[in-house]
Amino acid sequence: MACMIGRTLIGLTLLLAIGPAHAQTIPTALTGTVLTPSGPIQHGTVLFQNGKTLAVGDKVPLPPNTHLIETHAILLPSFIDLHNHLTWNIFPRWKPNQKFGNRYDWQQTTIYDVLMDTPHGELAAEGMNCDMEWYAEVKAVSEGETSVVGGATENCGPRLARNLDLDPRLAQPTGPIIYNIFPFEMTEAELASAKTALDHNGALLIHVAEGAPNNAAAAREFDMLKGRGLLRKGVSVIHGVAFTPEDFKAMATAGTGFIWSPRSNIELYGDTANVAAAKAAGVKMALAPDWSPTGSDGTLAELNYAATWNASQYPPVFADRELVEMTTSEAAALVNLDHELGTLAPGYAADILALRPRDDRKDKDAYWSVVHSDARDVELVTIAGDTVYADPSLTAQPAMNHTEVCGAPKQVIARPATTQTFEGIEGQLRRALAEWGRKLAPLAECGQ
Numbered sequence: 228m229a230c231m232i233g234r235t236l237i238g239l240t241l242l243l244a245i246g247p248a249h250a251q252t253i254p255t256a257l258t259g260t261v262l263t264p265s266g267p268i269q270h271g272t273v274l275f276q277n278g279k280t281l282a283v284g285d286k287v288p289l290p291p292n293t294h295l296i297e298t299h300a301i302l303l304p305s306f307i308d309l310h311n312h313l314t315w316n317i318f319p320r321w322k323p324n325q326k327f328g329n330r331y332d333w334q335q336t337t338i339y340d341v342l343m344d345t346p347h348g349e350l351a352a353e354g355m356n357c358d359m360e361w362y363a364e365v366k367a368v369s370e371g372e373t374s375v376v377g378g379a380t381e382n383c384g385p386r387l388a389r390n391l392d393l394d395p396r397l398a399q400p401t402g403p404i405i406y407n408i409f410p411f412e413m414t415e416a417e418l419a420s421a422k423t424a425l426d427h428n429g430a431l432l433i434h435v436a437e438g439a440p441n442n443a444a445a446a447r448e449f450d451m452l453k454g455r456g457l458l459r460k461g462v463s464v465i466h467g468v469a470f471t472p473e474d475f476k477a478m479a480t481a482g483t484g485f486i487w488s489p490r491s492n493i494e495l496y497g498d499t500a501n502v503a504a505a506k507a508a509g510v511k512m513a514l515a516p517d518w519s520p521t522g523s524d525g526t527l528a529e530l531n532y533a534a535t536w537n538a539s540q541y542p543p544v545f546a547d548r549e550l551v552e553m554t555t556s557e558a559a560a561l562v563n564l565d566h567e568l569g570t571l572a573p574g575y576a577a578d579i580l581a582l583r584p585r586d587d588r589k590d591k592d593a594y595w596s597v598v599h600s601d602a603r604d605v606e607l608v609t610i611a612g613d614t615v616y617a618d619p620s621l622t623a624q625p626a627m628n629h630t631e632v633c634g635a636p637k638q639v640i641a642r643p644a645t646t647q648t649f650e651g652i653e654g655q656l657r658r659a660l661a662e663w664g665r666k667l668a669p670l671a672e673c674g675q
Contacts, residue, residue: 254281254293255612260584260593262303263571264556267593273302275577278611283571300581300606301593303551304569305373306526307391307558309432310465310486310515312408313363313378314356317656318343319668321520326497329438329445329469333495343520346663355659357383358652364388365639365649366670368616369602369632370516370525371580373609374568376406376432387615387639389578391562392432402429404562410435411451418455425461430562432486433457437466439496445469458483463513463561468492472504479508484561486513487553490532491522499536503544513558514550524671526554527600534598547594581607602671603635614640633673 254276261271263283272287273280282288289295321342327333334344350359360379364387367375374389386393392406402424407413410433413421421431435452438445446469452458460482467474467485478485485505492499505512514533516523523529533550537543545553559569567576583604585596608616619629619638628639628649639649647655657667 254290256287256289256293256295257298257300257302257579257581258296259298259300259302259581261571262301262551262593262597271302273571273577273579275579275612278577278613280571280573280575280577282573298581298606299584301584301596302571303580303582303597304555304571304575305578305580305608305610306371306554307374307513307562307564307569308367308372308515308526308554309376309391309463309513309558309561310488310517311363311367311375311377312518313367313375314351314359315343315347316363316366316519316524317350317359317660317667318347318520319666320672323495323521326439327495328442330434330495331444332438342665346660346665349663350656350659353659355656356381358656361387361649361652362656362667365616365630366519367525368608368639369605369630369637369670370527371582371605371608372526373578373580373615376404389610391564402427402563404430404432406432408434410457411448411455413455422456425459428563429461431457431462432465432562433462434466435464436469437492437496438469440469440498440501442469442496446471449474453477461563465515466492466500467505468496468498468500470500470505472501472508475501475505475508475510478505479510484511484513486515486561487533488515488517488522488529489536490529491517493536494521503540506544511557511560512553513561514553515558519668524668525602527602527605528671530554530598531601547592547598551594551597577609577612579607579609580605601673602632603673605632605637616640630670632670 254274256272256274258272261268261273261283268285271285274282274287274289323333333339356379360383367388372388374391376392378390378393392404405421405424425431436445436448449470458477458481463484463486465486466488487500487502489499514529516525516529523532530550534547537545556565556569559565568578582597582600583606585591585599606618607614616639619636630637630649660667
């Protein structure tokens with residue numbers, strides 16, 4: 228890969244050494260190749276202060292005392308993950324020796340029970356849900372994510388990432404964001420509450436039609452969706468592998484969104500949703516990794532998988548830029564936060580990802596570089612202007628939470644309210660999993 232960003236940039240080291248308070252009290256500017264709504268700016272600047280982006284452009288006037296950090300990175304809004312099961316991401320990859328008709332099939336197998344369901348339940352019973360959550364959020368941030376759903380519901384103290392369905396750390400100008408795995412098991416009271424949230428500009432993210440394209444049980448769930456009054460704006464369907472082109476047309480008419488998780492679909496069911504039909508119908512779509520056991524370790528890995536799948540289609544369904552926007556601005560729109568997240572623009576949260584560019588491919592643009600990167604290329608991640616993750620070479624802070632991603636040293640700057648270091652939590656999870664014959668999954672499986 229190309230040279231690391233900021234290796235000789237004292238300014239960036241100073242920023243991280245001083246820490247989040249510095250970023251909040253004086254203006255800070257990052258320079259690099261900036262991905263904006265109108266396209267890349269090769270020598271652009273992102274100026275932010277007090278958690279918000281102040282200006283973005285190629286000629287940004289800098290206020291007095293601005294802390295300027297010149298990078299060679301691709302600067303883009305950090306990723307928004309709208310489909311995950313975070314505490315399960317402690318488990319290594321599961322490679323079933325068969326394809327399943329729908330999700331109810333594999334959830335009832337003995338091998339799933341032995342490899343994941345029972346160990347997960349036992350660790351939760353031992354009070355380790357918050358440890359699993361902390362590990363999973365580090366895993367998410369190491370993939371460039373700063374907003375997630377599907378985490379532990381326990382009071383684990385301050386979270387590393389924005390948990391949009393629990394603690395979004397935003398002004399909350401919209402209604403609540405509800406994440407539901409089994410929407411057709413909702414009680415009438417839960418359904419009424421969800422519809423009230425939708426009436427108040429909230430969002431409902433639900434798993435529907437997860438199974439093989441020709442599976443009758445999975446396909447029937449579209450009618451169940453309509454029957455419960457959930458084919459409507461504010462609802463986003465996760466999976467939808469068994470949906471027909473006509474189903475996607477009905478979704479587009481109703482304003483129902485779609486969340487695509489191709490790797491997990493293909494690994495479990497042998498195929499993925501008909502996203503070409505969804506795109507043709509005009510359905511608004513996001514891309515998300517599902518979970519580590521059969522999906523991807525995080526959004527950056529899922530982007531790479533989606534780009535590879537896309538290249539296998541003739542003609543390709545998406546442009547690289549569209550794939551990136553499905554993890555940023557389009558994802559934000561599905562949860563009615565596109566006025567605050569998912570875009571580098573004035574007034575938006577300063578949630579920024581600095582990604583090492585693929586300088587060895589001068590023939591490709593920045594979007595191609597993003598979708599062909601992996602977790603080793605993540606150089607810096609900020610949430611509301613606070614640095615939460617970075618290369619250790621870019622920080623002079625004490626290495627309380629250092630780790631390694633595919634051989635590349637990394638450091639977690641922020642940490643939750645716990646007396647343990649990240650290394651300590653890793654060790655505790657390894658020991659607990661070993662009691663059940665399991666190993667702790669790595670943060671990433673680069674190149675696998």
